[in-house]
Amino acid sequence: MISFQNVTKNFGSINALEDITFEVKDGEFVFSILKLILHEILADSGKVLFDDVDLSELSVKDIPRLRQQMGIVFQDFKVLPERTVSENVEVALAVSDVPPDEWDKRVNHVLKLVGLDKRANLFPNQLSGGELQRVSLARALVINPKIILADEPTGNLDWKTAGGIMELLEKVNKEGKTIIMATHHEGIIKHAKHRTIKLDDGKIIKT
Amino acid sequence: MSIHTKTAVDSIKRSPFQAISAIFVLGLTFFVATMVAILVFATDKTLTYFETRPQIISFLKDEATPELISALQNKLSSNSRIKNVKYVSKVEALEIYKKATSDNPLLAELVSPSIFPASLEFSVTDLKLAEEVITDVKTEGIVADVGFTANIGGEKSLSDVVGRLKSISTYVRIGGITFVAILGASSFLVLLVIISMRMTTRKNEIEILSLIGATPAFIRSPIVLEAVIYSIIGVLSGWTLALILWLYASPSVISYFGQIPVIPRDPILFFFLFATILGVELLLGVIISLTGSLLAVSRSVKKAR
Numbered sequence: 001m002i003s004f005q006n007v008t009k010n011f012g013s014i015n016a017l018e019d020i021t022f023e024v025k026d027g028e029f030v031f032s033i034l035k036l037i038l039h040e041i042l043a044d045s046g047k048v049l050f051d052d053v054d055l056s057e058l059s060v061k062d063i064p065r066l067r068q069q070m071g072i073v074f075q076d077f078k079v080l081p082e083r084t085v086s087e088n089v090e091v092a093l094a095v096s097d098v099p100p101d102e103w104d105k106r107v108n109h110v111l112k113l114v115g116l117d118k119r120a121n122l123f124p125n126q127l128s129g130g131e132l133q134r135v136s137l138a139r140a141l142v143i144n145p146k147i148i149l150a151d152e153p154t155g156n157l158d159w160k161t162a163g164g165i166m167e168l169l170e171k172v173n174k175e176g177k178t179i180i181m182a183t184h185h186e187g188i189i190k191h192a193k194h195r196t197i198k199l200d201d202g203k204i205i206k207t
Numbered sequence: 208m209s210i211h212t213k214t215a216v217d218s219i220k221r222s223p224f225q226a227i228s229a230i231f232v233l234g235l236t237f238f239v240a241t242m243v244a245i246l247v248f249a250t251d252k253t254l255t256y257f258e259t260r261p262q263i264i265s266f267l268k269d270e271a272t273p274e275l276i277s278a279l280q281n282k283l284s285s286n287s288r289i290k291n292v293k294y295v296s297k298v299e300a301l302e303i304y305k306k307a308t309s310d311n312p313l314l315a316e317l318v319s320p321s322i323f324p325a326s327l328e329f330s331v332t333d334l335k336l337a338e339e340v341i342t343d344v345k346t347e348g349i350v351a352d353v354g355f356t357a358n359i360g361g362e363k364s365l366s367d368v369v370g371r372l373k374s375i376s377t378y379v380r381i382g383g384i385t386f387v388a389i390l391g392a393s394s395f396l397v398l399l400v401i402i403s404m405r406m407t408t409r410k411n412e413i414e415i416l417s418l419i420g421a422t423p424a425f426i427r428s429p430i431v432l433e434a435v436i437y438s439i440i441g442v443l444s445g446w447t448l449a450l451i452l453w454l455y456a457s458p459s460v461i462s463y464f465g466q467i468p469v470i471p472r473d474p475i476l477f478f479f480l481f482a483t484i485l486g487v488e489l490l491l492g493v494i495i496s497l498t499g500s501l502l503a504v505s506r507s508v509k510k511a512r
Contacts, residue, residue: 038418040418061422064417064420064421064422064423064425065420066420067418067419067420068419068420069420070420072418072419074418078411078414078415078418079415080412080415082217082221082412090210091210091416091419092419094210094425095416095419095420095421095422095425096420139419
């Protein structure tokens with residue numbers, strides 16, 4: 001599904017990635033970095049392939065279509081503060097051109113899945129950090145993406161809440177969703193029962 | 208309500224003072240635009256009235272037979288210096304007299320059609336030709352006398368009246384269009400500033416939407432819609448205010464200008480004129496809001512990508 005082929009990325013003198021090669025198949029749960037996959041940045045050399053399409057060859061107008069195939073969970077949640085929980089989830093459906101008559105059913109389903117069905121009409125400032133991350137996850141899941149990219153999803157959460165989010169991700173992964181997650185959280189890495197790619201100074205040191 | 212409309216309405220509700228200032232400036236622009244449009248219409252109508260009204264009246268002798276009158280009418284019509292030839296019978300002349308003296312019906316009762324001469328009224332293609340045309344017409348056997356309407360108004364000649372009206376019409380057009388253009392440019396800038404401020408406050412939202420796969424069109428839609436809502440409300444408020452003022456003033460204006468049709472007397476034509484102005488203003492409003500908002504949005508969306 002996703003493959004990195006000899007990818008290098010430098011930010012000035014800092015080597016973020018150096019000659020990285022790995023592949024993620026359907027249903028896997030690994031840790032990696034995500035900006036290259038999201039096409040937020042481009043590799044200096046090498047190829048990032050998504051469904052055999054070289055992302056560096058995508059035109060600007062194709063980027064939204066690429067991102068619509070991915071559910072994204074952010075470290076800082078990135079929920080829309082002036083929209084309710086259900087509206088935050090609906091936005092993803094609107095962005096992906098899902099017909100509005102399907103919205104209620106799909107939103108209710110994912111909110112139940114992440115345990116926020118009773119908080120659908122609350123605004124983000126009425127929710128805890130863990131709940132905000134669940135909103136972010138619900139928004140990622142509602143479009144039924146090919147892959148979920150989780151960028152430090154537990155970075156802003158206490159250990160107990162982080163555990164809850166990880167359980168949810170495990171649950172989603174067991175339903176067959178591919179998840180790529182980036183984290184610095186050693187505890188999570190130690191408990192991970194999934195494939196781990198460990199990077200140090202831009203190089204893969206464990207896979 | 209679509210997600211874009213809801214976002215636009217929510218945005219307006221969140222910053223009511225920005226919305227009010229945008230609507231106020233647009234309302235003022237389109238109020239002035241409506242007033243200028245009506246003034247241009249009025250000066251055009253006045254000019255046309257004076258240009259097309261019969262300038263020369265040849266009063267016919269009582270013994271003029273219908274055949275002779277018809278022959279003279281044909282002769283005048285075929286003259287390249289003459290246009291709009293119209294025969295006014297004695298009865299029609301009495302009707303004109305009665306209309307002119309309608310405030311004193313007793314005057315009309317004292318006269319009969321026989322005392323009014325029949326006449327042939329016509330205009331000249333160029334007022335400079337009036338004098339020689341009058342001289343020629345006076346030589347016709349059935350013509351008793353020739354009158355020149357410019358003498359009635361107290362001006363030296365009708366060309367003075369028309370010339371003055373043309374100047375006024377030009378000043379109204381140039382002055383009005385310049386004023387409306389300045390106000391239009393101000394509206395455009397105000398919209399640009401307000402939409403740019405909106406983009407700044409929505410920077411995070413735009414970034415999030417972009418990351419979850421929103422197309423630039425999706426991101427732009429509520430912001431452009433918001434600008435269009437401002438312009439539509441602005442156009443409607445400015446136009447409505449101008450309409451109310453003209454509805455209030457039209458009886459006095461019509462009575463003051465008398466025969467000169469500065470504004471339509473028929474209510475249907477009056478509202479048709481205003482509806483036409485509204486249509487044009489809505490189009491202009493949408494163009495201003497679309498260009499202003501798209502210009503403001505384009506940079507921000509590019510940055511978010």
